[in-house]
Amino acid sequence: MIKYKNSIISLLLILSVQIVAQSNSVYTRYGLGDMQFASSAQNFSVGGFGFAVSDSKYINSSNPATLSLLNTTRFEAGVVSTGANVSDNVSSAFYSKTKFSGFLLGFPLQKDFGIGFVLGIVPYSDVNYKVSKTLESEEFGKYSTEFTGKGEISKLYFGVSYKLPFEFALGATFEYLLGNNDYSSLLKFDNSEFTNSNFNYNYKYRGLGTTLGLLTPDIAKILKSKSFSDLRIALTYNIFGDLNTDTTLSTFTSIGNNDIQKGTTKTKLPSQLGFGLSFKYNSKYRFNLDYFYQPWQRFGSNTLNNNNLQDIKRYSLGMEYTKATKKFGSFWELVKYRGGLSYEQTQYTINGNSINQLSFYGGISLPLGIKNSIDIGIMYGMRGNTDNGLTKENIIKAVFSLNLGELWFVRRER
Amino acid sequence: MRNRKIKIVFFTLLLFTVFACSNEPTSIGDALIPNSDRIALEKMDSYNNSFNQTFSTFQKDSLFFGTANRVLLGSYKNISIDMLLGFGILFPDSLKESINNNEVILKSSWIEMKPNYWIGDKSHLKFSVKEINQNWSSSSFNQDTLNAVKASLGDDILIQDSYSFSDSLIKFSIDEQVVNKWIKQVADNTFALNNGLYFTPISKTGIVGFQAIARFITSSFITLNMVFEKPGVYTDTLKAVQSKDMHIVNSTEPEKNENSLILQSSSSVRGKLWFDVSSLPANAILNKATLSLYIDEQHTFQGKPKTDSVVVSFYEDKVQNLIKKEYGISVLFNKTNNAYSGDIRQFVQRWINGENNEGMEIKLSDEDRSANTIAFFKSDYQVDSLRPRLTIFYTTVKEK
Numbered sequence: 036m037i038k039y040k041n042s043i044i045s046l047l048l049i050l051s052v053q054i055v056a057q058s059n060s061v062y063t064r065y066g067l068g069d070m071q072f073a074s075s076a077q078n079f080s081v082g083g084f085g086f087a088v089s090d091s092k093y094i095n096s097s098n099p100a101t102l103s104l105l106n107t108t109r110f111e112a113g114v115v116s117t118g119a120n121v122s123d124n125v126s127s128a129f130y131s132k133t134k135f136s137g138f139l140l141g142f143p144l145q146k147d148f149g150i151g152f153v154l155g156i157v158p159y160s161d162v163n164y165k166v167s168k169t170l171e172s173e174e175f176g177k178y179s180t181e182f183t184g185k186g187e188i189s190k191l192y193f194g195v196s197y198k199l200p201f202e203f204a205l206g207a208t209f210e211y212l213l214g215n216n217d218y219s220s221l222l223k224f225d226n227s228e229f230t231n232s233n234f235n236y237n238y239k240y241r242g243l244g245t246t247l248g249l250l251t252p253d254i255a256k257i258l259k260s261k262s263f264s265d266l267r268i269a270l271t272y273n274i275f276g277d278l279n280t281d282t283t284l285s286t287f288t289s290i291g292n293n294d295i296q297k298g299t300t301k302t303k304l305p306s307q308l309g310f311g312l313s314f315k316y317n318s319k320y321r322f323n324l325d326y327f328y329q330p331w332q333r334f335g336s337n338t339l340n341n342n343n344l345q346d347i348k349r350y351s352l353g354m355e356y357t358k359a360t361k362k363f364g365s366f367w368e369l370v371k372y373r374g375g376l377s378y379e380q381t382q383y384t385i386n387g388n389s390i391n392q393l394s395f396y397g398g399i400s401l402p403l404g405i406k407n408s409i410d411i412g413i414m415y416g417m418r419g420n421t422d423n424g425l426t427k428e429n430i431i432k433a434v435f436s437l438n439l440g441e442l443w444f445v446r447r448e449r
Numbered sequence: 450m451r452n453r454k455i456k457i458v459f460f461t462l463l464l465f466t467v468f469a470c471s472n473e474p475t476s477i478g479d480a481l482i483p484n485s486d487r488i489a490l491e492k493m494d495s496y497n498n499s500f501n502q503t504f505s506t507f508q509k510d511s512l513f514f515g516t517a518n519r520v521l522l523g524s525y526k527n528i529s530i531d532m533l534l535g536f537g538i539l540f541p542d543s544l545k546e547s548i549n550n551n552e553v554i555l556k557s558s559w560i561e562m563k564p565n566y567w568i569g570d571k572s573h574l575k576f577s578v579k580e581i582n583q584n585w586s587s588s589s590f591n592q593d594t595l596n597a598v599k600a601s602l603g604d605d606i607l608i609q610d611s612y613s614f615s616d617s618l619i620k621f622s623i624d625e626q627v628v629n630k631w632i633k634q635v636a637d638n639t640f641a642l643n644n645g646l647y648f649t650p651i652s653k654t655g656i657v658g659f660q661a662i663a664r665f666i667t668s669s670f671i672t673l674n675m676v677f678e679k680p681g682v683y684t685d686t687l688k689a690v691q692s693k694d695m696h697i698v699n700s701t702e703p704e705k706n707e708n709s710l711i712l713q714s715s716s717s718v719r720g721k722l723w724f725d726v727s728s729l730p731a732n733a734i735l736n737k738a739t740l741s742l743y744i745d746e747q748h749t750f751q752g753k754p755k756t757d758s759v760v761v762s763f764y765e766d767k768v769q770n771l772i773k774k775e776y777g778i779s780v781l782f783n784k785t786n787n788a789y790s791g792d793i794r795q796f797v798q799r800w801i802n803g804e805n806n807e808g809m810e811i812k813l814s815d816e817d818r819s820a821n822t823i824a825f826f827k828s829d830y831q832v833d834s835l836r837p838r839l840t841i842f843y844t845t846v847k848e849k
Contacts, residue, residue, distance in 0.1 A: 123480070166475070228737060233734070
């Protein structure tokens with residue numbers, strides 16, 4: 036691990052800066068914006084989750100029960116690049132951005148009891164849009180309106196797992212959400228006689244939550260199947276207490292900044308339910324099916340419009356192929372190929388139109404030795420349509436993850 | 450080999466981070482912005498809307514003008530102005546010695562004053578000039594000083610025959626004994642100090658203004674001209690310019706009328722104007738707020754030059770007449786057609802942001818250097834469009 040120290044530090048330094056650029060989805064104006072489901076390329080490229088995927092070479096951040104299968108200390112970090120061609124029924128434009136997708140550090144503490152530990156920080160939700168329009172009136176001349184939303188909520192967490200009787204595994208993470216979202220409305224006059232108007236709402240969120248995960252034993256073993264292996268079912272449930280939300284309305288006027296409303300409110304965050312099935316076929320193929328549900332209709336905030344929210348229902352399917360059936364092999368034998376698709380009823384519903392997303396995934400894992408890999412996941416997704424003033428987004432998203440593994444906490448023999 | 454691969458991957462990631470492209474914002478998605486985010490542009494005009502307003506006048510108590518850039522003298526309508534003047538006389542050492550030895554004599558002396566302002570008839574200006582025998586300073590002048598100065602005054606020393614007037618010059622002589630005394634005092638400081646002259650208007654037909662003391666001496670300063678002669682050797686003229694000056698205003702209340710309120714320079718009659726802007730939303734941003742004060746020409750009397758602007762200030766306490774002393778808290782209104790207009794968006798913004806709305810003080814910008822009178826139509830004047838008019842452009846968003 037020491038030999039990678041410099042590389043890891045360099046990577047973190049690069050990624051510690053939110054990368055400049057802009058993505059643009061006005062849908063993120065509603066709720067808390069887009070949910071960030073997968074932080075690693077491995078989860079991402081098999082449809083976004085993989086609740087039941089139990090690969091000891093990865094930290095599966097979607098289900099803490101999978102920590103029970105970790106056999107080495109693992110570190111994961113990465114970046115995510117998003118490009119979207121956004122169009123309405125008149126025009127289209129391309130936007131992109133790249134940002135840090137978080138890091139995770141996990142290690143086994145006691146293998147017999149399946150006690151694993153993880154800590155990390157991953158993105159939870161993301162708001163990013165900027166819309167500008169030029170208008171003209173007799174009284175004011177030319178002026179433009181500009182609506183901007185930006186911000187991110189991150190999840191800082193640690194978690195443990197424990198092996199239950201009959202090889203069931205239970206995991207729990209303890210999470211702290213923090214971040215802030217800014218929504219600004221700007222009116223700019225061409226005529227310098229008028230002071231521009233800028234109204235800015237800032238919401239600072241913080242709150243505690245937990246995720247519980249359950250993972251079954253390898254059912255294929257119980258069934259004594261020869262073709263199937265690692266057949267597991269997973270269930271996760273995430274719940275957050277009401278988020279403390281510091282709300283400030285600031286105006287930028289001819290006499291300077293003015294915080295005209297300030298206060299702390301509560302934001303009720305809907306819980307999340309995940310269900311997954313995963314199995315290996317012929318030792319070379321791994322399949323996973325996942326379902327995710329989050330009732331955004333229960334999102335409660337007296338300051339953010341939730342008439343345009345509906346429950347997230349997300350279905351995904353993924354697979355992974357590797358030529359090697361053993362730990363060792365040539366570089367190309369150890370390469371893993373991944374693919375998947377997902378269909379999601381997103382949390383957005385605009386004027387009765389449900390905004391849905393269909394996505395296709397691909398990915399590759401490039402080995403760096405036995406325990407380490409570079410993982411790349413790519414998604415092409417289509418969200419929304421151009422009817423009734425909506426926008427259609429053709430999204431390309433790429434996740435790059437660095438996965439490093441090392442034996443830690445090994446007592447040297449004297 | 451493995452390290453090389455890692456480096457390649459880092460480099461690739463770095464490229465992604467640096468070259469992530471972006472676009473300028475477009476109108477795509479504008480229809481998705483909720484109405485609660487949209488900015489409403491509104492206009493309120495006291496001409497159409499029911500802003501309550503009050504407009505009144507008051508007289509500022511301090512009438513000593515020691516720092517003005519013009520000194521005034523004369524009497525016109527309700528205003529009478531006295532002028533105090535001191536000359537700074539400087540001689541070369543050789544002349545001082547000759548004076549002490551009585552080798553030179555003051556052959557003649559006279560005072561020249563070049564008017565740069567007048568109201569009324571300046572050609573008939575008459576005044577008395579008396580020697581002040583009491584020390585005074587324009588910076589610390591108060592009623593006690595004035596009483597002491599007046600008590601010290603001697604007789605009128607203006608030599609009436611010497612008085613001459615042209616459009617650009619008033620010239621006269623004073624008793625040469627006084628000038629001689631000043632000259633001796635410069636050469637020998639055991640003599641009494643030169644405390645200058647006190648001018649009092651006699652005519653009531655007009656007020657004249659002259660250049661006051663300034664950092665740099667100009668040709669328009671008031672001068673004391675002295676011609677010295679050393680018999681059989683030389684004749685020389687020396688000039689002394691004013692070293693201290695001020696004017697003191699005595700006034701009665703300006704004549705009132707039904708239609709308008711009178712604001713007056715010198716007598717420092719100022720206005721208090723208040724608009725009720727409480728109907729504006731608390732989160733509004735003021736984009737523009739124009740206040741126009743319409744002139745009642747019938748009751749306006751201006752000299753030359755005219756008052757080109759009025760100063761509108763933010764009241765901290767209208768009862769105590771306290772003005773907020775912050776940068777940019779006063780606005781200069783310039784004259785356009787029949788009104789003085791200016792932008793008071795910062796005032797209105799402060800009021801809706803929660804500062805006490807005590808209204809505004811209005812004064813003529815040349816209050817300390819003219820005797821002009823401007824009449825503004827009242828808040829209840831019968832012609833609505835000529836009342837003080839406040840036009841406000843503001844923006845709001847719906848509170849979330």
